[in-house]
Amino acid sequence: MSFTFREQETVELVKQLVEIPSPSGYTKEITDYIENMVVNLNLSYKKTNKGAIIVTIPGKDESKHRLLTAHIDTLGAMVKEVKASGRLKLSMVGGFNWNAVEGEYCTIHTANGKKVRGTILMHQTTVHVYKNAGSLSRDEQNIEVRIDEVVTNADDTRKLGIEVGDFISFDPRFEFTESGFVKSRHLDDKASAALLLELIRSIQDQKMELPNTTHFYISNNEEIGYGGNSNIPKETVEYIAVDMGAIGDGQTSDEYTVSICAKDSSGPYHYELTRQLVELAKKQEIGFKLDIYPYYGSDASAAIRAGFDVKHALFGPGIEASHAYERTHIDSLRNTAQLLYTYINTTIS
Structure with a gap:
């Protein structure tokens, strides 16, 4: 089986997600929408008391789990x-x-x-x-x-x-340009959520057997600091936050590659897991940038603060003008999707 990026379907899903209002604390409409998608895919999932959705796909090794999260709450x-x-x-x-x-x-x-x-x-x-x-x-x-x-x-x-x-x-004011740019409010982090949902669909369509049991955590309180810091299965070894790369002066991130974060305001991410992601990107010739985000926190850092003993890392599409009228390019979505696909098909050591 090989990686296939469905450009049209991914962009359409981003559009659908950004057009559903979901400021933090008011996310029932979008979680109901995603729950319906998951039900239609006949997937096993859990809905937390806080309203997050956790989809679980069993793997060959059920003793060591990995978890990937993206958030659908917005400003x-x-x-x-x-x-x-x-x-x-x-x-x-x-x-x-x-x-x-x-x-x-x-x-x-x-x-x-x-x-x-x-x-x-x-x-x-x-x-x-x-x-x-x-x-x-x-x-x-x-x-x-x-x-x-x-x-x-x-x-x-x-x-x-x-x-x-x-x-x-x-209002999101979504637009997909002929030059491949996706412009909208709330690409943070609905672009990443769309990529995770597309990955889940791909796993089901291809009947992929993953090397390790994998959880897909669609969180709904990240913008206020505590989205993915609970309901993490005790078998989880690796925790990946899929969230935007921040672009600006002094940053290496751009709108065309996948951004891998080495450190943010919470401190360094897990060194060995971050290096593993870098090496996977190099091996698969995936366009990437390694970066540090000075005024940034993620669901992965929230999980660490909550006391979970996991290896944590962060990567996602590079997004210009974060927390304003945001923009990324289809190439960044493609590179992020390929790194996601490559990563979940590796075995946890």
């Missing part, structure tokens, strides 16, 4: 206050800069199930009124949601069912 916001004007003050969900969402369309998800559209703006946006509109701080004091309903006061807004604690999701 977002919650209603902090219904302002006297009827507009909304926000509280962040996850870590991003307010300027990254200024001007973005959004959806308010009310407790009664209603979806109300809006736009995230500075209160002082109108340049014909506010002389310092461009220089004011982009922060929670000045950023607000303009609701696309006829509201002139807080009572009007509350009559729509909107209240403090309602979740707000940002």
